[in-house]
Amino acid sequence: EVQLVQSGTEVKKPGESLKISCKGSGYTFTSCWIGWVRQMPGKGLEWMGIIYPDDSDTRYSPSFQGQVTISADKSISTAYLQWSSLKASDTAMYYCARWGGGLGPVLGDVWGKGTTVTVSS
Amino acid sequence: DIQMTQSPSSLSASVGDRVTITCRASQGIRNDLNWYQQKPGKAPKRLIYAASSLQSGVPSRFSGSGSGTEFTLTISSLQPEDFATYYCLQHNSYPHTFGQGTKLEIK
Numbered sequence: 001e002v003q004l005v006q007s008g009t010e011v012k013k014p015g016e017s018l019k020i021s022c023k024g025s026g027y028t029f030t031s032c033w034i035g036w037v038r039q040m041p042g043k044g045l046e047w048m049g050i051i052y053p054d055d056s057d058t059r060y061s062p063s064f065q066g067q068v069t070i071s072a073d074k075s076i077s078t079a080y081l082q083w084s085s086l087k088a089s090d091t092a093m094y095y096c097a098r099w100g101g102g103l104g105p106v107l108g109d110v111w112g113k114g115t116t117v118t119v120s121s
Numbered sequence: 122d123i124q125m126t127q128s129p130s131s132l133s134a135s136v137g138d139r140v141t142i143t144c145r146a147s148q149g150i151r152n153d154l155n156w157y158q159q160k161p162g163k164a165p166k167r168l169i170y171a172a173s174s175l176q177s178g179v180p181s182r183f184s185g186s187g188s189g190t191e192f193t194l195t196i197s198s199l200q201p202e203d204f205a206t207y208y209c210l211q212h213n214s215y216p217h218t219f220g221q222g223t224k225l226e227i228k
Contacts, residue, residue: 044221045208047217059216060216061215107155108165109170113164
């Protein structure tokens with residue numbers, strides 16, 4: 001079974017750093033892009049960016065470029081989303097999803113359950 | 122960026138109704154469009170890919186159509202479990218973009 005398992009809930013203070021993770025299993029992790037999607041409380045879905053774990057090729061939405069860093073460690077089939085200095089406005093649910101590149105229509109087919117990030121003083 | 126305009130933003134309907142949701146792209150995206158269903162507290166679930174292909178395991182009352190700039194998601198006979206929020210996603214060009222969502226509520 002194809003799965004993406006995300007790290008747990010985070011509660012942080014403004015200015016702190018954070019790295020959340022997304023571990024893939026049940027498929028060839030290096031053959032598919034992994035995407036990150038933000039959902040602020042009560043709001044819609046926003047595409048943040050994607051990474052190809054085999055060579056770490058990355059594409060960002062202009063809205064998130066410079067605000068977050070997407071990375072991956074293919075040796076442990078894990079992708080990451082990282083902040084160097086959190087703001088209250090980063091409070092949201094963050095989803096990872098398989099985002100294409102493999103054989104067949106795998107863009108956005110499998111999603112993690114999400115990681116809740118709360119930033120509050 | 123390609124803007125995806127979804128309508129309506131909310132919709133009240135009854136069990137058994139036929140419902141149509143529309144997404145319009147600000148420029149042509151061929152058939153590079155997916156539809157998602159999201160229930161409260163849950164991750165989005167892909168219903169339709171490539172504009173009109175039904176995801177395995179999704180009931181056949183869901184269908185998608187369109188190409189270029191105009192797309193529709195149709196639910197032929199609403200069931201109680203279909204009350205949720207629906208999103209379109211274009212993946213033709215970067216940045217990929219979602220529609221703003223359609224909240225489907227029980228009348």
